[in-house]
Amino acid sequence: MVVQKVYHCNNEILEWKWSSDNELMPQHMWTSTFLIDGLLIDAGAPGGVDDLRDFINSLNSKNMVEKCVITHNHEDHCGGGRMLQKEFKIPVFANKLAISLLREKKNYPDYRQMVWGVDYRPFEAEVLKDPIKSKSSKYIFDIVDTPGHAPELISLVERKQQWAFITDAVMPKYKMIFGKHTDIPEDISLIFQSIKKLYDFTKGMDNLLLFTSGKGVFKGRSFLKDRMDEINSLHLNAHRFQNEANQKGLLNKQLLRYVLKKMFERENFVGILTRGGLSNKNLIVSLLEWPME
Ligand SMILES: [Zn+2]
Numbered sequence: 001m002v003v004q005k006v007y008h009c010n011n012e013i014l015e016w017k018w019s020s021d022n023e024l025m026p027q028h029m030w031t032s033t034f035l036i037d038g039l040l041i042d043a044g045a046p047g048g049v050d051d052l053r054d055f056i057n058s059l060n061s062k063n064m065v066e067k068c069v070i071t072h073n074h075e076d077h078c079g080g081g082r083m084l085q086k087e088f089k090i091p092v093f094a095n096k097l098a099i100s101l102l103r104e105k106k107n108y109p110d111y112r113q114m115v116w117g118v119d120y121r122p123f124e125a126e127v128l129k130d131p132i133k134s135k136s137s138k139y140i141f142d143i144v145d146t147p148g149h150a151p152e153l154i155s156l157v158e159r160k161q162q163w164a165f166i167t168d169a170v171m172p173k174y175k176m177i178f179g180k181h182t183d184i185p186e187d188i189s190l191i192f193q194s195i196k197k198l199y200d201f202t203k204g205m206d207n208l209l210l211f212t213s214g215k216g217v218f219k220g221r222s223f224l225k226d227r228m229d230e231i232n233s234l235h236l237n238a239h240r241f242q243n244e245a246n247q248k249g250l251l252n253k254q255l256l257r258y259v260l261k262k263m264f265e266r267e268n269f270v271g272i273l274t275r276g277g278l279s280n281k282n283l284i285v286s287l288l289e290w291p292m293e
Helices: 048-056 081-088 098-101 110-116 189-200 220-245 252-264 269-273 280-289
Strands: 001-006 013-019 031-034 039-041 065-069 092-094 140-145 153-160 161-168 209-212 215-221
Touching: 001 048, 001 153, 013 048, 031 161, 048 081, 048 110, 081 092, 092 098, 092 215, 092 252, 140 189, 189 220, 189 280, 220 252, 220 280
Parallel strands: 039 065, 065 092, 161 209
Antiparallel strands: 001 013, 013 031, 031 039, 140 153, 153 161, 209 215
16 A cells, blocks of 8 residues: 655645555555644545554644544545544544435445455444534635535635645546446536536635645646636537537437547547446536536
């Protein structure tokens, strides 16, 4: 297993990143948890529970975690929730929708087991109240519902500091998404709406920092605007190529193949590795299901 600690904003934010070192993985896939003045955002993957325990044990009393917030129910964000509760008596909070999902066992495909580990332990999280304060009340986080990647997904925004913890709500690039037949039924129109919501919510924050899970920290609201422009252009193209395909008399699979070729040339290797779970094709299907206004 590989662990990285990255400090941000004069060490006020500690990002603890974890990846499996499974040799079958073509590259590291990181998941992040953030520690800010005693508030832990997310709890890592099932495969990282031992490492997360070591991390918590390494903290001195000043830095010790006081509470944890889970942003969403995916295995790479809630894997250590039960351990934090049972072994460290740390209260773990989530929104109502997430709470009902966190108490269930998970059954996710083998490629995700390879990346994130298998042994998810269900637990009962407590109801998250908006806003939530850090340990010394120095930081106050507003909760913003940002569905699309997952229905229960939330982002946390510290207005004064201009920090937004968006974890998986926004991807640095939109090439593929999970499809409706998976347990992560991403919806590109909802993702777009959530990005717009974050953009509007952060109005006037000229020094905004956006913290994603394992995919880096981005500066400025322009990052959100660029994603909106990118999705708008994908949306437009998907419908344009669909019209072209219609004119050629193509239907169903043939139509999708035509749009895929025009937009991405071919399916990404991740699409093949995940047997269509996370794919270009799913992005196109979701773009086409989203009507043009
Ligand atoms: Zn996720």
